[in-house]
Amino acid sequence: MEIDKGLIGGSTVLLLLSLLEESDLYGYEIIRRLEQRSDNTFKFREGTLYPVLHKLENKGYVKSYLSKGDTGKERKYYKITNHGKKQLAEEKEKWERFSLSVNKVIGGGIHAFS
Amino acid sequence: MLSPKSEVFLNEVLSYVKFTFDRNDIRKELEGHISDKIEYYMELGSEPEEAEQLSVQDMGDAREIGIELNKQHNPVLGWIWRITGIIAALLILLFLFVIAMSMGSFFQKDLSKETPKADILYQIDIKEQIRIDDRIIRFTKVIMEESGELSIFYTYHNAGLLGGSWSLGYIGEILDDQGNKYVAMSGQQQGGIITKGMLTIPDFSRDADTLIISYDSYNRKYRIEIPLEAGETDEQN
Structure with missing residues (x-):
């Protein structure tokens, strides 16, 4: 299964902040991890990541800095802020409530028709 | 690329x-x-x-x-x-x-603390007060340093209600009993009503045993003589 996914959408903030909670990452790494974690379910339009990252930075959820990683290439890394961590907790809760509700509706339907 | x-x-x-x-x-x-x-x-x-x-x-x-x-x-x-x-x-x-x-x-406020104790050859506390018109000058202390540098500390304020902010540039000629005249470097710190001042003479004669401050301008005069410890100093050296 492959879902074409633009990143300019609802659940992206949750995905990005949870990845950044684990470690500081630059854009390309974020895409690779998202693909790996989702078992290549998502086929990202990769460029759409950047407006979202910049939006997160404008909102103060992340901070960026330039650094030369192991490869010696200078990259723009993103780091989650305390504000971002709070937001992540909120987004997680929202997501759980949402998926729970969706499952209830679906589950309820299954029960109703079974 | x-x-x-x-x-x-x-x-x-x-x-x-x-x-x-x-x-x-x-x-x-x-x-x-x-x-x-x-x-x-x-x-x-x-x-x-x-x-x-x-x-x-x-x-x-x-x-x-x-x-x-x-x-x-x-x-x-x-x-x-x-x-x-x-x-x-x-x-x-x-x-x-x-x-x-x-x-x-x-830093300037603590004029008297600028000299490290080890460098002080001797210190004389004095209580000389003079008055020119409404201005009262009190000489408080003379410090002689190992290097031959002599510092004179004084405070002054205006007795009158007006003119409190006039600064005092010149407090008199610095002389000694040997007939030497000295050019002094001065420092001042405005501290409200009373202003602290200091005069420093880089190389004061070690033979002199009296420091003289003499003022004679605009028909106003005063003269202060402060005995120094020159004799003892010479012996020590």
Whole structure:
């Protein structure tokens, strides 16, 4: 299964902040991890990541800095802020409530028709 | 490093970003991403040209990305950001300057503490007070240093209600009993009503046993003689 996914959408903030909670990452790494974690379910339009990252930075959820990683290439890394961590907790809760509700509706339907 | 294909993509993205100051950073970031992806495809066995084409394709729609980036790089906010940055920097400089100035006067306030104790040959406390018109000058202390530097400490204030802010430049000629005249360096610290002052003579004669301060200007006169410990000093040396 492959879902074409633009990143300019609802659940992206949750995905990005949870990845950044684990470690500081630059854009390309974020895409690779998202693909790996989702078992290549998502086929990202990769460029759409950047407006979202910049939006997160404008909102103060992340901070960026330039650094030369192991490869010696200078990259723009993103780091989650305390504000971002709070937001992540909120987004997680929202997501759980949402998926729970969706499952209830679906589950309820299954029960109703079974 | 990147071929025209990537350039076309990047240029199209950036054409939507109106705040030109941010364009360079955005370009670098996207360029980095594309070249990482090219390496990835080449490791999988693609030819460079194919790798680049796939990489650019994977980025998505340049127009969509450009429009969304422009929303995050708003010119009005961008300019406000830049200007507040400049203002903040100026305020910090001003703040540091003020701090530095007040530190400076803080050090000056403790005129008498500038001389480390070890360097003091002897110190004479004096209580000489003179008055010129409404101005009262009190000589408080004379310090002789090992180096031959002599410092005279005094305070002064105005007895009258008016003219409290007049500063005193000249308190008299500095002489000694040997007939030497000295040029003194002076320091002053305004401290409200009473002002502290200090005169320093870099190389005061060690033979002199009396310090004389003599004032004679505008028909006003005074003369103070302060006995020094010259004799003992010579013996010690």
